Amino acid sequence: MADDQPLLEVENLTTTFSTDNGTLTAVDGVDFTVDTGETVCIVGESGSGKTVATESITRIINTPPGEIEGTVRYKGRDLLSMSESELRNIRGNDIAHIFQNPQEAMNHCYTVGWQITEALQIHQDVSDDEARAKAVDLMDRVGIANASSRFDDYPHEFSGGQKQRVMIAMALVGDPDLLIADEPTTALDVTVQAQILKLLDDLQEEFEMGILFVTHDLGVVAEIADRIVVMYAGKVMERGGVLDIFDHPAHPYTQQLLECLPEFGGSGGGIPGTLPDPHNPPDGCRFAPRCEYAEEACRTGDQPDEIEVAPDQEVSCVHYGPGGNPSIVRSEGLGPGDETGAAGDSEVGPADD
Numbered sequence: 001m002a003d004d005q006p007l008l009e010v011e012n013l014t015t016t017f018s019t020d021n022g023t024l025t026a027v028d029g030v031d032f033t034v035d036t037g038e039t040v041c042i043v044g045e046s047g048s049g050k051t052v053a054t055e056s057i058t059r060i061i062n063t064p065p066g067e068i069e070g071t072v073r074y075k076g077r078d079l080l081s082m083s084e085s086e087l088r089n090i091r092g093n094d095i096a097h098i099f100q101n102p103q104e105a106m107n108h109c110y111t112v113g114w115q116i117t118e119a120l121q122i123h124q125d126v127s128d129d130e131a132r133a134k135a136v137d138l139m140d141r142v143g144i145a146n147a148s149s150r151f152d153d154y155p156h157e158f159s160g161g162q163k164q165r166v167m168i169a170m171a172l173v174g175d176p177d178l179l180i181a182d183e184p185t186t187a188l189d190v191t192v193q194a195q196i197l198k199l200l201d202d203l204q205e206e207f208e209m210g211i212l213f214v215t216h217d218l219g220v221v222a223e224i225a226d227r228i229v230v231m232y233a234g235k236v237m238e239r240g241g242v243l244d245i246f247d248h249p250a251h252p253y254t255q256q257l258l259e260c261l262p263e264f265g266g267s268g269g270g271i272p273g274t275l276p277d278p279h280n281p282p283d284g285c286r287f288a289p290r291c292e293y294a295e296e297a298c299r300t301g302d303q304p305d306e307i308e309v310a311p312d313q314e315v316s317c318v319h320y321g322p323g324g325n326p327s328i329v330r331s332e333g334l335g336p337g338d339e340t341g342a343a344g345d346s347e348v349g350p351a352d353d
């Protein structure tokens with residue numbers, strides 16, 4: 001792999017579904033990259049297209065009714081034009097997924113150890129004894145205490161956090177270079193959530209994985225992200241390094257997401273209003289109907305091209321574009337020194353490590 005080539009490179013990804021009410025565009029021309037060893041978080045409200053975008057990468061969404069277009073390169077190889085059998089080889093081995101509900105992903109009728117062993121033997125030609133030893137080792141590495149004695153326990157004998165640890169162990173069997181994690185801690189209580197995030201962070205270092213992490217929770221993002229991609233209604237609104245986005249969010253949507261956080265003086269509630277109908281999105285910026293700064297220019301044409309507003313920080317907003325006046329948005333946005341609590345000195349701010 002060339003040094004300058006990202007581990008994962010997604011270009012103009014567009015995923016549509018045919019429904020009884022016509023065609024719905026869940027992901028609409030999205031670009032992003034993930035490098036080895038970095039964590040990229042896709043954030044946005046429910047229905048933004050985060051899951052569909054990540055599940056389009058390895059084509060685990062059903063087509064039909066879905067249809068995926070664009071380019072998805074993994075180590076330079078285009079996954080979208082790959083045969084199903086080649087792709088099956090990539091899934092699990094090179095790219096692993098973990099999901100929100102470990103409950104649903106597990107088989108209740110088999111022991112946890114058996115399930116990890118089974119996953120191992122799909123990927124590696126190892127004897128039963130070797131597979132068992134490796135499974136116990138993996139259980140140990142994901143922090144399951146007394147792994148060898150827990151091997152023959154059934155899923156219901158594990159707590160929610162332990163089940164997610166088991167799912168992570170199963171994801172690691174093929175020694176993946178990219179881990180796609182879709183809200184893996186959302187179903188867990190806050191303490192367990194923090195433990196799982198720490199585990200992923202440790203494993204990332206150990207296994208040198210890139211992580212593509214989906215969440216609607218900016219508190220989680222602050223903990224783990226290197227870079228953030230903010231999605232809204234199938235489009236990318238803003239992207240940048242986590243410190244930059246928390247310190248000086250440029251898009252009004254990003255600003256509002258941050259302002260909702262209790263740590264930033266918000267109520268913890270959501271942004272007023274709802275997402276547009278994905279069958280019939282509005283002209284112009286998708287967020288314009290809910291944006292307090294929206295002007296006529298925001299409601300015409302397509303989603304604005306992304307403009308660089310700081311090194312490696314880009315925003316899709318008319319106010320930053322040609323003829324726009326960024327101070328309209330910036331002046332009332334969160335920024336360093338803002339009295340409601342700038343990211344830099346708030347507890348939710350990302351730890352710089």
Ligand SMILES: Nc1ncnc2c1ncn2[C@@H]1O[C@H](COP(=O)(O)OP(=O)(O)OP(=O)(O)O)[C@@H](O)[C@H]1O
Pocket residue numbers: 017019024025026044045046047048049050051052053065216278
């Ligand atoms: N199989 C499907 N058929 C039709 N529409 C779908 C399908 N899967 C997803 N969608 C639609 O695509 C859009 C994006 O959904 P997606 O699940 O990606 O959102 P999300 O950002 O992951 O939200 P959440 O935070 O709730 O998980 C939504 O409007 C959703 O209803």
Ligand code: NI
Pocket residue numbers: 050051052182
């Ligand atoms: Ni989702």
